[in-house]
Amino acid sequence: MLKKIIIKFLFSFVLITKVQSAESGGMPQLNPEFWISQIVWLVITFGALYIILSKVILPKISDNLESRRSQILENIEIAEKQREESEDKIKEFDKIILNSKLEAKNLFNAARQKVLDDIDKKRSELEKNLEEEIEIAEKEIQNLNKSSAENIKKIATETSLGLIKQLIGEEMNKENISSIVNDLTNNSKENRKNV
């Protein structure tokens, strides 16, 4: 099929050249019959186009472009200004935040100090109370110590009296026994001291 197409292709070229040479002989472009007409109409149309474009339309388009450019520049300027303003605002804001942070820190420190002071005060009070109570208790203990020694002597005397009575069946003089007990306790005290 390709062969057929190629043959037809070549054949039609032959045909075309034959027809052309038979008809008018070459290109219509080289026929000068309407040259002057074309030149005249070219001058008229192109001249009109040039005059209308240069006097009416192009200045308008140029104005449009110029006004748009200036508008855009203006907008950019405004945007720049607003950006600067917002940056200032941000700086201000940062400062406020920093100040409030410092304030908060101060407040916190003050509160902590106060609490610590309170704790100290209460502790010292407590310590004072404790010391007083300890003192009282020590006094009581001393008193008890003293009284217990006498009580022990008394008990010792009585029990020895009782013992003697049981053992011997006789009542002894109470004073004698107590003096003996006193001697003994003194001896034991001395012994303890010696030890």
Add this chain to the structure above:
Amino acid sequence: MAANPMNQFNVYRIGPEIKLGNVDISFTNASLFMVISTIAILIVLNLGAKKKSLIPDKVQLLAELSYSFVSKMISDTAGTKAKPYFSFIFSLFMFVLFCNMFGMIPYSFTVTSHIIVTFVLAAFIFIGVTIIGFIKHGLGYLKLFVPSGVPMVLLPLIVVIEIISYLSRPISLSVRLFANMMAGHTMMKVFGGFVVSLGIVGGWLPLSFSVALTGLEILVAFLQAYVFAILTCIYLNDALNLHH
């Protein structure tokens, strides 16, 4: 014969024959498409220029993009001195672009596929640039033909070559546009003819070629308008900033 791919370039009279003295300036299909292109440009750009919203809609964007596209092209190639010629180059670019693009519509006529049209434009640019060069630099403009840093022995040869290349500018500029447009449209017509002649069985291959070519031709239509405008800028640059 309708299948002749060159028939699409035929110029024929529309309406009565207009004669100015001895010269025929009748309204033809070429004139019709020049007028259509001009009006289309004016309508689109006027719609785009009328609205003045900060955020442009589609038409406004189209007008402003083409404005800044041409403006950037000029400032890149010819510098700030070329600013007074902005309107001319913008009109030139838009005119060639719209003529090329309207030529892409089936059964329409491509104004720029005629050598006489492109040659008149190129010759006008050439003469204008030469006049600007002589006004700006006086006879010093002739230094354009004497490149710096060339050995004295080679200078006569180089100057001749430079002069020839300078004089061939309008021809190369006009033939480039005309030949591109004509070749592309002829190709499309030829492949379109193949689709019909090969029928339902074999016509798919040339049809796909036709589709691809249409895309290519739209690209070429834009590219050639761009090239035409940018070469004008380069020539203008030579005339304004003489540093050859």
